[in-house]
Amino acid sequence: MLGGRPLFVLFGSSIVQYSFSNGGWGAALADIYARKADILLRGYIGWNTRRAVQVMDKVFPKDSAVQPSLVIVYFGGNDSIAAHSSGLGSHVPLDEYIGNMRKIAEHLKSLSEKTRVIFLSCPPLNEEMLRNSTSSTILSEIVRTNETCRLYSDACVALCKEMNLKVVDLWHAMQKREDWMTACFTDGLHLSEEGSNIVVEEILKVLKAAEWEPCLHWKAMPTEFAEDSPFDLVSSSGDATVNPSEWTIHRKIPWD
Numbered sequence: 001m002l003g004g005r006p007l008f009v010l011f012g013s014s015i016v017q018y019s020f021s022n023g024g025w026g027a028a029l030a031d032i033y034a035r036k037a038d039i040l041l042r043g044y045i046g047w048n049t050r051r052a053v054q055v056m057d058k059v060f061p062k063d064s065a066v067q068p069s070l071v072i073v074y075f076g077g078n079d080s081i082a083a084h085s086s087g088l089g090s091h092v093p094l095d096e097y098i099g100n101m102r103k104i105a106e107h108l109k110s111l112s113e114k115t116r117v118i119f120l121s122c123p124p125l126n127e128e129m130l131r132n133s134t135s136s137t138i139l140s141e142i143v144r145t146n147e148t149c150r151l152y153s154d155a156c157v158a159l160c161k162e163m164n165l166k167v168v169d170l171w172h173a174m175q176k177r178e179d180w181m182t183a184c185f186t187d188g189l190h191l192s193e194e195g196s197n198i199v200v201e202e203i204l205k206v207l208k209a210a211e212w213e214p215c216l217h218w219k220a221m222p223t224e225f226a227e228d229s230p231f232d233l234v235s236s237s238g239d240a241t242v243n244p245s246e247w248t249i250h251r252k253i254p255w256d
Contacts, residue, residue, distance in 0.1 A: 005224060006037040006216070007066060011052070011059065012074030012120070014190060017043030022186060023193030028200045032255055035245070036221040037069065048078045048090040049100030056107050067112040070216055072203065073104060074120040076152040077189070082143035098155050105163055116212055118203065119160050121153035123170040123195070126181045130188030144189070166210060168202040197253065204255060218255075 010016045010026050019026030020041060030039040042059055044051070052075055060071070079092035079100075092100065101119070108117045124146050153171035160167035174180050174195065184195030191199065207217040215221070223245050232241035248254070 006069035006221070007040060008033065008037050008070040008072070008216075009040045009042055009060075009068045010072050010074075011042045012072075013043065013047045013078055014045040015043075015074050015077065015120075015123070016041065017045045018190055019043065019196065022191075023196060024191065025196035025199040025203075028196060028255075029203070031251070032200070032204075032218050033221075035224040035226070036218055037216075040068075046078060046090060047075070048092050049075045049097055049104070050092055053100050053103050056104055060108060060111055062111060064111075067115050069114060070116045070118070071108050072118045072120065073101075073108070075101065075104075076122040076156055077125075077144075077149065080122060080144065080148040080152040082145075082148070094151060094155055097152060098159055101156060101159055102163070105159075105165055116166070116210070116216060118166045118168065118206055119156055120168045120199070121156040121170050122149040123153075123174050123184075123191070124149055124180065126185055126188040128188070129181070129185060133187040166206045168199070168206060170199065170202070173198055173202050200255065208256070 008029070010019060010029075016026070018024060020030070021027075026039060026041055026043075033039060060068070076097065078090040079097045081089065081091050083089070083091040105117060105119070108115060125144060127144070127146060130144060150171055153169065157167050157169050159165075174184050177183060177194075177198070180195075184192055184198065186192050204217065207215075208219075210216070226243070226245040228241065228243045230241055232243050234240075235242045
């Protein structure tokens, strides 16, 4: 952390690792929180909750001098892949997935009294688009279904209710769009810009509604070095300057 800004960490699998690509939700958050918080990416393609539990002490050491103000966590899509006959692969049985997510939540909550946590549940997927985009001679067949995504999503949401954690139910949020199957994905699984916009909108809703002190919604957070200066842009009158610190006119979406 440089200059004392709050630190937001995005922790998860490819939905997180890719969140700065293709108009991704991580990049959108970094723009929204420019001069307010630093967004740190800790995304790992192909990972399940077993691997996350193995490294969470290294990614989030308890003795770090600086602890995150917010951690947004996504795991479950790879856990929900059908088990391979060899016993290898990323499948994690549902009960173990719930236990692993509990361990992740407990670890993050122990980092500091001010560390807040939001879990993202499994989004839906477009099975046909995914089949057409993932044929490979390198990988064994990967079986993913929308129904198993729902089961893991529901389990994540239920765990968060039990532990009093904030959660974004992506499985249901995505499907509020009538055209979600074609609009929200690049390959049937990973998110397009439209899909990422839903993630951002839902995260901002949680942050705005949360009764956290301090509030972590972007409009409630101070802008770094926002004081007026004679070195700001000169106004049209030519006798004063205009402070652009809070301008958001560059954004395609007027985020709330």
